[in-house]
Amino acid sequence: MNKKILIILFAALVCVAFVLGIVIFVVSVGQSHNSPVTPTEEPYATPEQATEQPTEEPSFTEEPTATPEPGPLAGLIIGIDPGHQRIANNDKEPCAPWEASKNSQINNQTMKTKTASGTSGKFTHVDEYVAVLDISLKIKAHLEALGATVVMTRETADVNLSNIDRAEICNNANCHVALRIHCNGADNPAVKGVEAWVRGNGDGSDEYKALGAYEKKLAEGLLTYFAEATGAAKRNVNTSDNYTGLNWSTVPSIIVECGFMSNEEEDNLLVSPEYQEKIAKGVADWATAFAGTLRSR
Ligand SMILES: [Zn+2]
Structure with a gap:
């Protein structure tokens, strides 16, 4: 080769x-x-x-972000106190923290029942403590869905919490507002509608009165949104020194009387899950509308 x-x-x-x-x-x-x-x-x-x-x-x-948008109620701490409990506590506690020299009518010498038994449905025979817990848990769900932090004084009927205890839970949590959820009763079966109670003159200080005026503004708004969502008649925002739960609150506090269990129509509505959802929606709408006000205080 x-x-x-x-x-x-x-x-x-x-x-x-x-x-x-x-x-x-x-x-x-x-x-x-x-x-x-x-x-x-x-x-x-x-x-x-x-x-x-x-x-x-x-x-x-x-890329989609891992953290969702903060809700409109983000950063707000809202206290909810479902009124009463399964077994009333008839022991007494002082109705107010201030001395008699500050208010001769209601003061730390005025003793009131720790936890009254509450009303019950004249037609449904459902106890108030049951109805208000159902309503409160729905309010909690709505507020949390919008980003609020909700502090409940109770999530069961089997507690022993006085009105001072309930106020202090919300005080210690630094709530922007505390809602005390109740249902009403009246001798006249025709009386119906939603109403609210806020603190009165208290110890007479300018600070106390300013807090009361602020609560009144919040409560007026709350009744408007509540009535809008539920169709309930809007009654008044009342003031009183008689409520231990309000007197001991250092945070803004409102008693919401959701309706009358002595009225046949409202008694049936107040225990129905659909109506309770409407109440929760109304409270959530109010909290959203007043979020800026609540944050600013
Ligand atoms: Zn009550």
Whole structure:
């Protein structure tokens, strides 16, 4: 064999090796793509995914964020006190923290029942402590869905909490507002509607009166939104020094009397889950509308 043939043979061998190399590479790459061994790494896009995912690389700003938008009530702490409990506590406690020199009518010498038994449905025979807990838990769910932090004084009927205890739970939690949820009763079965109670003159200080005036403004708004959501008749915002739960509150506090269990129509409504949802919606609408006011204090 001469030199020329050897060179040609060598060149042919190099070509064959090169082509073989390419073939092996292509086959191996093709197999790794089609391999069913690791399907989670390379899922085939469903039609939805295909439309959602643009073919070009998405920028980081287009990626969905892991943390959801804060709700309109974010940062607000709202106390809810469902009135009464399964077993009343007839022991006494001082109705107010201030001395007799500050208010001769109601003061720390005025002793009142720790937890009264409350009213009950004249037609449904449901106890007030049951109805107001159902209503309160629905209010809690609505407020939390909007981002509020809700502090409940009770989530069961089997507690022993005096009115001072209930006030102090909301005081210690630094609530922006505390709502005391109750239902009403009256001798006249025709009386119906939603009303509220806020503190009276208390110890007579300017600070106390300013807190009362602020509560009155909040409560007026609350009755408006409550009535709007439920169709209930809007009654008055009243003031009184007689409520231990209000007198001991250092945070803004409102007694909401959701309706009259002595009125047949309202008695039936107050224990119905649908109406209770409407109440919760009304309270949530109010809290949303007053969120700025509540935060500013
Ligand atoms: Zn009550």
